Amino acid sequence: MSTRVRFAPSPTGYLHIGGARTALFNWLYARHTGGKFILRIEDTDTVRNTQEAVDVILEGLRWMGIDWDEGPLSGSDRDACKGDFGPYFQSQRSDIYREKIEELKSKGFAYDRDGAVYFKMGREATLIDDLVVGKVRRELTDREAQDPDFVIVRSDGQPVFHLVNVIDDLLMGITHVIRGEDHLTNTAKHIALFRAFGAEPPQYAHIPLILNSDGSKMSKRDEGASLMAYPEMGYLPEALINQLVLLGWTPGDNKEIVSVEEIIRTFDLCQVHRSNARFDMNKLKSINYEYMRQLSMERFVELGRKAFERTGMLSSGWSEEYVKQALETCKDKVKTFSELPEYAGFYFTEELVYPPEMLESEFTQEARERLAMLRERYTGLEDFSSASLEAVLKALAKELGLKAGPLVHPLRLALTAAKSGPSLYHLMEVMGKERVLKRINGLLK
RNA sequence: GACCCUAUGGUCUAGCGGUUAGGACACCACCCUUUCACGGUAGUAGCCCGGGUUCGAGUCCCGGUAGGGUCGCCA
Numbered sequence: 323m324s325t326r327v328r329f330a331p332s333p334t335g336y337l338h339i340g341g342a343r344t345a346l347f348n349w350l351y352a353r354h355t356g357g358k359f360i361l362r363i364e365d366t367d368t369v370r371n372t373q374e375a376v377d378v379i380l381e382g383l384r385w386m387g388i389d390w391d392e393g394p395l396s397g398s399d400r401d402a403c404k405g406d407f408g409p410y411f412q413s414q415r416s417d418i419y420r421e422k423i424e425e426l427k428s429k430g431f432a433y434d435r436d437g438a439v440y441f442k443m444g445r446e447a448t449l450i451d452d453l454v455v456g457k458v459r460r461e462l463t464d465r466e467a468q469d470p471d472f473v474i475v476r477s478d479g480q481p482v483f484h485l486v487n488v489i490d491d492l493l494m495g496i497t498h499v500i501r502g503e504d505h506l507t508n509t510a511k512h513i514a515l516f517r518a519f520g521a522e523p524p525q526y527a528h529i530p531l532i533l534n535s536d537g538s539k540m541s542k543r544d545e546g547a548s549l550m551a552y553p554e555m556g557y558l559p560e561a562l563i564n565q566l567v568l569l570g571w572t573p574g575d576n577k578e579i580v581s582v583e584e585i586i587r588t589f590d591l592c593q594v595h596r597s598n599a600r601f602d603m604n605k606l607k608s609i610n611y612e613y614m615r616q617l618s619m620e621r622f623v624e625l626g627r628k629a630f631e632r633t634g635m636l637s638s639g640w641s642e643e644y645v646k647q648a649l650e651t652c653k654d655k656v657k658t659f660s661e662l663p664e665y666a667g668f669y670f671t672e673e674l675v676y677p678p679e680m681l682e683s684e685f686t687q688e689a690r691e692r693l694a695m696l697r698e699r700y701t702g703l704e705d706f707s708s709a710s711l712e713a714v715l716k717a718l719a720k721e722l723g724l725k726a727g728p729l730v731h732p733l734r735l736a737l738t739a740a741k742s743g744p745s746l747y748h749l750m751e752v753m754g755k756e757r758v759l760k761r762i763n764g765l766l767k
Numbered sequence: 768g769a770c771c772c773u774a775u776g777g778u779c780u781a782g783c784g785g786u787u788a789g790g791a792c793a794c795c796a797c798c799c800u801u802u803c804a805c806g807g808u809a810g811u812a813g814c815c816c817g818g819g820u821u822c823g824a825g826u827c828c829c830g831g832u833a834g835g836g837u838c839g840c841c842a
Contacts, residue, residue: 332842364842438840455772463838464769476840483842507771507837528772530835535778537834565779568791572780576790595780597773598835605779605792615805655804665803712801730801742803 325357326497329383329390330487332364333375333397337382337549339601340502340532340540343566347529348500349388350567350589360494361393363411366486373397382549386559387582392494407494412486419481422489422519423474431518437477441485441515443470448510453498453527453591460510472511484508488515496524500591503528503598527591530570530598537600546601556629556659558617561610568609569599579612611657623649629659635670644669647752651744668738669753674761676739684741689732690766692722696733697762706755708747715747736765 329345331337352359361383363376376397383390392405403410423439426432431442445467450458462470474485491499499512506528516523534540540547546555552562563582571594573580614622626649630636636645648669649662656665668674676685699714700706715733719726734746737758743749750758 330842334842367842436840450771458771461770463771465838466770472838473840478840480840482840487842502836503772504836530773533835539835568779570779574781576781578779578791595773599780600778602778602792608792611804657804715801726801734802738802740802744803746801 323497325352325355326360326495327352327357327500328360328362328491328494328496330362330364330490331379332367333372333379335372335375335378336542336547337379338540338542339547339549339552339566342382342386342549343532343569344500344502344529345383345388346386346563346566347527347591347594349390350586351498351500351527351591352391353586354589357497358391359389360405360407360496361390361410362490362494363394363413364483364487365411365413366480366483378550385550385553386563412490415486415490418493419486419489423481423485426474426518429518432474438473439475440471441474441511441518443472443511443514445470448513450506450509450513450526452506452509453525454594455503455506455528455596458506460507474515484511484515488512488519491524492516492519492521498525498527498591500527500529503530527594529594530596532566532569533598533600535600535602540601546603554632554660556661557606557610558613558625561606561613564609564613565601565606568605569601570595579609607657614657614659615654617653619650619653622653625659626652626662629662630670633663635663635667640670644752648749651748651752655744665743668740668743669749674737674739674764676735676765680735680739680741684735685732685765689728689735692729693732693736693762694766695722696729697759697766700755700762701759703755706751706758708745708751711750712747733762736762 327348329341329348331341331345349359351357361379363379365376374397376394380394380397392407393403393410394400395402395404400409400411400414409415423432426441427439432439433442434440443466445462447462448460450460452458472484473482475481490496509526509528513523532540534544542548546552553559560582563585564578564580567580567585567589568578571589573584573588617625623646627636627645630645648666652662652666656662695718696715699718700711703710703714715729716726719729722729730746731741734740734743737746737749737753753761
């Protein structure tokens with residue numbers, strides 16, 4: 323039988339990073355086994371359910387490169403779905419639920435109380451054979467021991483999560499339920515529901531949760547809780563995927579940077595860890611850097627330009643070619659795209675601001691004199707190429723009996739108002755003689 | 768409170784009864800370098816605690832502790 327897995331998010335207005343990883347693991351498993359990955363929108367909570375909230379989910383998955391074989395194609399047009407097991411919005415499945423609730427009632431598994439429908443739950447322990455966690459014997463809590471039955475339809479007529487989730491998984495032929503470990507103890511209810519419908523439950527795989535770097539639960543407001551924060555912070559989707567998959571799964575052979583294709587080939591549920599993992603931004607950053615280095619120059623420039631556009635710094639008339647050349651000097655220099663505006667902002671401003679404390683510590687009388695000498699040499703230089711600029715600077719250094727550093731530092735300060743940045747000779751070539759001399763004059767005046 | 772899961776450096780992890788406990792990130796020192804970075808070399812730092820089982824335990828069992836989860840007319 324072919325594998326059928328699903329990601330069933332609730333449209334809350336944002337896609338949690340943990341949810342994104344659940345989607346990722348489901349997708350990886352589907353692709354690894356050659357099965358189907360289904361997207362289903364659990365929008366029974368009508369209050370928060372909006373078009374936009376659905377689009378956030380679709381966009382998030384698309385950004386990660388996760389595609390689905392069945393499910394909605396758009397948040398605004400809910401009839402635009404693909405797949406033969408629809409509808410894929412729970413809000414469109416009321417008739418199905420009504421029918422199934424009747425089935426439970428007629429079989430004696432459900433009854434009405436205070437206007438709500440309750441499911442009759444047994445008191446015996448439930449055995450869960452989980453692909454990740456192993457065999458779990460789930461006893462009743464003391465609260466449940468008092469009354470093990472639970473609500474499946476609210477008094478306002480709305481069926482609750484446990485019920486619809488099981489009905490949909492059943493009708494959509496889901497073979498493996500891969501979800502967060504926070505659902506592990508709920509699984510007893512789900513198994514009972516499946517059996518009440520006369521069906522065998524699917525295979526379960528509960529994956530560990532992602533925690534904040536301090537070990538606390540990651541909630542909506544925490545940094546990096548929202549998937550879309552990552553593109554905004556300048557991360558590449560392939561880097562995020564790599565980081566996410568490393569949190570709970572290992573490629574083996576001490577390898578860490580693994581392509582999606584490679585992950586799909588080797589991924590399996592039985593190797594997934596059982597313990598929660600903290601999300602380390604530093605690690606993500608370094609993984610991101612690895613992927614940024616692999617980027618073609620064209621792609622780097624394109625994404626770098628977008629990072630600048632987000633800040634509004636490129637609004638004035640910088641030519642396409644100038645922007646391109648400027649960005650090219652930044653390749654392999656920054657770890658995320660969001661660092662770029664600060665790193666290379668000096669290219670795109672007429673008025674460079676020198677922080678007073680930096681001038682005080684860096685721009686000594688000696689440095690001023692050296693910069694003046696460089697100005698003299700560069701003023702007379704016809705060939706303003708990086709090679710020629712470097713040769714001139716080094717020749718002067720030699721004359722003065724210095725290493726290059728003492729000349730480089732004041733020059734970089736004058737041109738970029740920073741102590742570090744892109745290759746000095748290359749950035750001068752890009753900026754051009756006129757602007758370079760103007761900046762040197764500006765600092766020397 | 769009850770129930771469930773988990774526990775290797777600061778973080779992510781390899782390990783699956785006998786290892787000098789390996790790797791990555793971070794940190795740190797030096798080399799290289801026009802800065803930063805890259806690269807190279809070295810370094811600091813780890814099996815939560817207590818009992819068992821065993822000739823031998825990071826590894827198996829029990830207990831404790833700690834962290835996380837669940838017990839809703841939320842999903």
